[in-house]
Amino acid sequence: MSLPTEPIGSIPRSAELLGALSAHEAGQLGSQDLAGAVDQAVAETIERLRAAGSPVVTDGEQGKPSFATYPIAGLKDLSPDGVVIPFADGHVRQLPYLTAGPFRYQQRADGYLKAALAHAAGTPVKQAVIAPSALSLLYPAEGIAGYSREQFLADLADEAEADIRGCLDAGAHKVQLDFTEGRLSLKLDPSGGVLQEFIALNNRVLDRFSEAERARIGVHTCPGGDQDSTHSLDVDYADLLPQLFRLHVGSFYVQLASEADPDRVLTAIAAELPESATVFVGVIDPIDPRVETPEEVKDRVLNAARYIPVERLGTCDDCGFSPFADDTSTSRDLAFAKIAARVAGTARAAEQLGV
Template identity: 20%
Template sequence: MNAQTAPFRADVVGSLLRPDSIRKARLARQTGEIDTRELRRVEDDAIRHAVESQCQCGLQVVTDGEFRRAWWHFDFFEGLEGVEGYEADQGIQFNGVQTKSRSVKVTNKLGFGEHPMLEDFKYLASVSGSATPKMTIPSPSVLHFRSGRKAVSAEVYPDIDDFFDDLALVYQQAIKAFYEAGCRYLQLDDTVWAYLCSDEQRALVVERGEDPDQLANAYARTINKALEQKPDDLVVGMHVCRGNFRSTWISEGGYEPVAELLFGSVNIDAYFLEYDTDRAGDFAPLRFIKPGHQKAVLGLVTSKSGDLEDPEAIKARIFEAARFVPLDQLCLSTQCGFASTEEGNSLTEAEQQAKLALVVQVARDVWGE
């Protein structure tokens, strides 16, 4: 791996704080003051500026900040055939705060058609210049895990294995479509694997009548099937997240319970792993990272607060991780995006910029790239 290939020594997870221009434009669209075309123009301008800001930090990879989305996952899922969004009875419970009451359910056969995010990627690519544009979408397992079997119509999919088979095929089609749109760096955002490391979350799965270990194996098979036809020059990463909403979180627990299955058998090129707090456990599970090709991108810089980490402390942790996986297979990023939902985390845009610049600075010091 060198500085010109993904994953990058200094990488970026995805979402960025929404600027005031987008907040105001979204509100104006809801009240009918502007139309969809004008909203998209505002988003275009904000994305172009976000790309410039990422490049100013020294990053060689850029995202659109997920500026066109309200949620990191629901917007993508609602663009799939057979999936419907709805107002849930309650929001998703984080540590001390709850999201808006939104969810999705599978009401018909799954399919991938003219998904609007294909155009979103094309715009990002058009303004990325010499930087590599990265597309972020939710992992297939996320569509099932939050609500389990009740989120999937038993009339449409009486056998849940048929659902997982169709889900994998839909993602095969999605991967092909993004590739044909020019994408060479795709990221699957996946909270599920971190939840399967949490005793509390596993207990909730058991309460609803499902086996968390069986689910883990089903998700691994689904993701691998989704990647079966992946082109060789497409890098697919996975961000394993413990929850990120208004600087709060959902799950805690180290990666050990899923490490051998996830790192050892799922055909992902790079894992973006949260390591900004003790909730993520130690680096020992990295011993299951496959030799050679597979990379671990260490999320050692938190996106949940504006307090800037000590560069020397970050370097020390990188070398600690290198006891379990070769330094050449490691990279650095923030622990998550800065705004998994449009509300965003509790820091300023200037603090966000400083975090990204710190990632670049430390990566240059460690790897000289």
């Protein structure tokens, strides 16, 4: 199959892992035993991705507390009452804010990657990392005495570069920056000023990589997905895409299956996509409890190929299936069934397109 297809990242955690996480939090399970439970969940996740026919696998983010907060897990200089992210169903997620510098990652993504590579049996492994723009929200509006925002952003850029570079050096097939805050920023600031700051910060990091390295780096955008709800699906994609495609990466992973008017989005993608980039369009909606059929996926791919040259087209899921470890709204079996449908439907489309 010459049409590439890739997962976005998170897979619902196994029941055994969720039990181990709860026991560890309650002080009933040691760290070494928890690490063993995580490794077992990673191995099973990769095995099931391969069984679904996925040509690229991930660790399913089994060991991450969330897609956004893994670098700061265990960081002591934090206060819990930071930026609030409201979702359409009324629930919220809240980031912490930093109380002292210097800012340093406590965990790098290459640790997750190396654990996945040990189970991948030669299958290419993709690693998701959080975009520096998301972590920039940790700095409080009132500032930090003795630690300026400028110094924080410099430290953040260094840490984000090391996070990405560690994954590239360890052998990641792709490194994907999760950038769900892009669309959200237009909800919080319709002028687009915050979005432009996010793009500039991310490019500040991306420009430290060679052209060949950036070809292995991508960025994912979606309206957020958590507990079967989103935070910014009501924001017009047309306002985001021109800025999104200014990011200096080789691949873009764009949520599309859950859009009300995918043709309008595809028109905007076709107009803005850089000539050197590949776009992976979402053909699976992780929030929809119905499993898409391969035929339905095929039709979505064929429709995308009406707008985007087939040699620059791939497929993905709209979002991760469980970006936060405590989100059990989607079952593990449902996620793998949807992934199998994506793989099969993409293969049917590739055959029909003659590629």
